[in-house]
């Protein structure tokens with residue numbers, strides 16, 4: 001483990017302070033840290049412990065530039081076209097104006113992040129199973145939390161997926177694989193390790209049966 005750059009964060013504190021970080025510097029990230037982060041990621045769960053995964057590290061500028069071009073195109077088609085509406089609040093997209101601006105920044109600068117990690121699953125290319133991703137996304141979250149322990153920000157992104165075929169060809173991926181995300185990593189230049197905003201836990205927790213909620217303080221129904 002690269003102890004020199006490691007910041008000890010309690011597990012629960014880390015869970016509560018790892019939002020998406022989209023404003024990243026281009027300061028290099030050492031190989032030692034990349035190894036540590038992936039080594040923590042692969043402690044995550046997979047069905048039957050099959051670990052049919054590969055964690056591809058991308059630093060190459062040409063590769064990043066090509067994929068970033070597709071990413072930006074997809075961002076513009078899906079969100080950029082609604083810029084004015086989202087920023088003025090007339091489009092009720094859950095992203096909201098602040099996240100729109102940070103996601104827009106990332107879409108225009110994703111290639112500047114010094115390292116991307118592309119988690120890849122094997123034997124799933126034609127899968128219709130809606131639970132396919134569960135064999136890697138736990139590990140992906142491990143990766144982002146481990147990065148945070150080194151002061152490195154990340155975002156789980158998927159806007160590249162429209163260009164899956166081209167990306168597979170670019171990276172020489174076998175036919176049976178699927179890229180499950182692109183995670184740009186970098187030292188944050190803006191924002192804080194603040195608590196991710198979510199619906200209240202009481203609202204999304206049901207007890208024993210559908211729609212049965214409890215008050216958190218009193219535990220009463």
Ligand SMILES: Cc1cc2nc3c(=O)[nH]c(=O)nc-3n(C[C@H](O)[C@H](O)[C@H](O)COP(=O)(O)O)c2cc1C
Pocket residue numbers: 018019020021022099103106155156157158159160196197
């Ligand atoms: C399946 C999935 C796809 C996502 N794709 C993108 C993406 O392409 N670009 C991006 O900036 N964020 C992407 N995100 C990040 C979400 O926007 C983010 O998790 C959400 O807004 C909560 O952000 P927070 O943890 O900072 O509060 C994706 C997240 C998931 C789970």
